[in-house]
Amino acid sequence: MRLAFMGTPEFAVPALRALHTAGHEIAAVYSQPPRRAGRGKKLTPSPVQKVAEELGLEVRVPVSLKSEEAQAEFAALDLDAAVVAAYGLILPQAILSAPKMGCLNIHGSLLPRWRGAAPVQRAILACDTETGITIMQMEAGLDTGPMLLKSSTPIAEKTAGELTEELAQTGADLMVQYLVNPADYLPEIQDDALATYAKKIEKQEARVNFDQPARAVLQQIRAFNPVPGAFFEFGGDRYRVHAAELMDASGTAGILLDEQMTIACSDGAIKPTLIQKAGRPKLTLSEFLNGTQIPAGTSLR
Numbered sequence: 001m002r003l004a005f006m007g008t009p010e011f012a013v014p015a016l017r018a019l020h021t022a023g024h025e026i027a028a029v030y031s032q033p034p035r036r037a038g039r040g041k042k043l044t045p046s047p048v049q050k051v052a053e054e055l056g057l058e059v060r061v062p063v064s065l066k067s068e069e070a071q072a073e074f075a076a077l078d079l080d081a082a083v084v085a086a087y088g089l090i091l092p093q094a095i096l097s098a099p100k101m102g103c104l105n106i107h108g109s110l111l112p113r114w115r116g117a118a119p120v121q122r123a124i125l126a127c128d129t130e131t132g133i134t135i136m137q138m139e140a141g142l143d144t145g146p147m148l149l150k151s152s153t154p155i156a157e158k159t160a161g162e163l164t165e166e167l168a169q170t171g172a173d174l175m176v177q178y179l180v181n182p183a184d185y186l187p188e189i190q191d192d193a194l195a196t197y198a199k200k201i202e203k204q205e206a207r208v209n210f211d212q213p214a215r216a217v218l219q220q221i222r223a224f225n226p227v228p229g230a231f232f233e234f235g236g237d238r239y240r241v242h243a244a245e246l247m248d249a250s251g252t253a254g255i256l257l258d259e260q261m262t263i264a265c266s267d268g269a270i271k272p273t274l275i276q277k278a279g280r281p282k283l284t285l286s287e288f289l290n291g292t293q294i295p296a297g298t299s300l301r
Contacts, residue, residue, distance in 0.1 A: 012085035106171035115143035116198035146187035210254035214268030
């Protein structure tokens with residue numbers, strides 16, 4: 001098939017590679033423009049742009065697709081379909097309607113649950129037991145289009161990073177499977193009554209909330225690993241908690257119960273096992289305690 005691919009982050013890379021390997025003609029790759037990143041604030045292309053250039057594909061990085069010129073350029077590609085995976089720009093109706101089969105989205109949840117920008121993190125925070133990938137036909141609404149193909153996976157103890165990586169590969173495989181013969185799959189209309197919204201993650205949400213039960217705190221830590229990173233503050237410094245374990249202890253929520261970093265929650269306690277001070281490398285708990293002592297009784301709220 002003659003396709004356009006539209007994606008930006010690492011989540012979209014496996015799908016781009018899979019479609020290319022499957023022999024589809026990728027007429028153009030759309031990605032968000034390079035952003036300034038790193039200490040030098042150098043303009044850095046997105047993961048999708050980097051891979052597309054490695055594969056020798058044409059890359060387009062418009063700031064918006066709202067102009068008549070951008071829409072005419074897209075229509076001129078004469079596409080069978082456009083495959084979209086975490087692109088990050090709103091697609092106007094003129095874009096959605098241009099390909100013969102429309103625009104097909106790889107969405108990281110079991111729709112209609114968790115429509116929106118952060119489905120993986122929201123599923124973990126909500127203590128869902130499973131999530132998955134939905135291949136859907138895009139329409140003007142936010143992730144509201146007919147569902148074409150689904151695959152579920154247990155969340156278990158996975159971090160958002162681990163789950164996103166797994167779902168990215170699943171999404172790539174499902175999209176390749178779907179495009180072999182789209183007529184084999186009947187569209188399923190979503191039940192709006194079952195929909196939930198996965199709003200964008202705000203950095204302040206990553207402050208560890210010790211007023212929750214210990215198991216919910218662990219979910220928060222997993223949901224924000226690797227980014228933005230669940231954190232607490234002590235002595236004017238920020239400490240990210242990348243992993244932790246449940247402890248059989250209790251006390252006032254947010255208070256350090258001993259000098260081995262056992263922290264009380266509203267019910268139970270946790271102990272960080274992988275910690276990172278701002279601007280420093282990640283450390284195991286023993287490495288951290290060799291250089292930092294936080295007295296028992298300290299509040300880490």
